[in-house]
Amino acid sequence: MVNWVSMLLVLGKHPHQGQQIVLTEVVNNAATGRSIVAGKASFPEMSPILYGASQLIYSYRGHQVVDHGGNILGFSSSVARLPNDNLGIVILNNDWNANSAIAAVKWRLVDEIVIRATSPSSPLVDWVSRYKEIDRRQSKQAKFLLLDHVILLFRACRFLSLCARPIAVHHTDN
Numbered sequence: 001m002v003n004w005v006s007m008l009l010v011l012g013k014h015p016h017q018g019q020q021i022v023l024t025e026v027v028n029n030a031a032t033g034r035s036i037v038a039g040k041a042s043f044p045e046m047s048p049i050l051y052g053a054s055q056l057i058y059s060y061r062g063h064q065v066v067d068h069g070g071n072i073l074g075f076s077s078s079v080a081r082l083p084n085d086n087l088g089i090v091i092l093n094n095d096w097n098a099n100s101a102i103a104a105v106k107w108r109l110v111d112e113i114v115i116r117a118t119s120p121s122s123p124l125v126d127w128v129s130r131y132k133e134i135d136r137r138q139s140k141q142a143k144f145l146l147l148d149h150v151i152l153l154f155r156a157c158r159f160l161s162l163c164a165r166p167i168a169v170h171h172t173d174n
Contacts, residue, residue, distance in 0.1 A: 001079065001090040001092070002088075002090065003015055004079075005079060005081055005088030005089075005090055006088060007021055007022065008027055008066075008081055008083075008088070009081055009083060009086055009087075009088055011024045011027050011028070012024050012026065012027045029052075029053065030052055030053035030054070030055055031052050031053075031055055031057060031066045031083070032052050032057070033050025033051060033052055033057045034050070034051055034052055034053075035050065035051045036048060036049070036050060036051075037049040037050065037051045037056060041058075043130070045060055045061045045125060046058055046059065046060055047059040047060075052066070054068060055067065055068045056068065060082075060107070060110060061110075061111075061115055061119075061122070063082050063084065063085055063110070063114055063115075063118075064082060064083060064084050065080055065081070065082055065110075066080070066081050066082075066083060067079070067080040067081075068080075069099070069102070071098075071099070074094060074095075075092075075093070075094055075095075076092075076093045076094075076095060076098040076099060076102055077090075077091065077092050077093070077102075078090070078091045078102045078103070078106055080106055082110065082114060085114045085118075087110070087113060087114060089106055089109055089110070091105055091106060100131035100132075100134065100135050101131070103127065103131060104127040104128045104130075104131045107125065107127045108124070108127055108128075111124045111125060112124070
């Protein structure tokens with residue numbers, strides 16, 4: 001993964017040998033926004049999000065970010081790069097529902113490595129507290145959503161039991 005992100009940061013060249021592995025145009029094209037994912041930024045430090053070739057493109061505190069994450073049962077990942085700052089971050093986690101933790105770690109790393117270097121007086125963002133609050137609200141919403149589904153299921157079962165009364169069948173042998 002380190003070689004992959006390093007190759008993307010040097011626009012498709014092998015990070016150690018310098019030979020072109022992927023065309024520069026392909027790397028640039030993949031990191032070019034084609035459509036709007038979120039027209040409104042999710043946090044004040046971020047810009048709206050664009051979608052490129054399976055990558056999200058946005059800015060964080062004025063720094064361009066090209067990001068790709070994913071989950072599957074038992075696994076979560078984030079591969080982000082800040083091409084203008086020559087920084088790549090790969091976070092792998094063996095929990096399929098660790099998006100908040102991964103994001104908090106990613107942004108703390110960017111704050112420590114990039115923001116402190118370019119703006120030493122800028123305060124660090126408490127991403128852990130922010131994501132804990134988001135998770136708390138989403139958990140509360142999920143409980144209400146689950147309760148709504150249980151109530152709907154109960155009503156559907158009640159309705160079906162009223163509609164699906166046994167039909168008496170009388171059969172005679174002739």
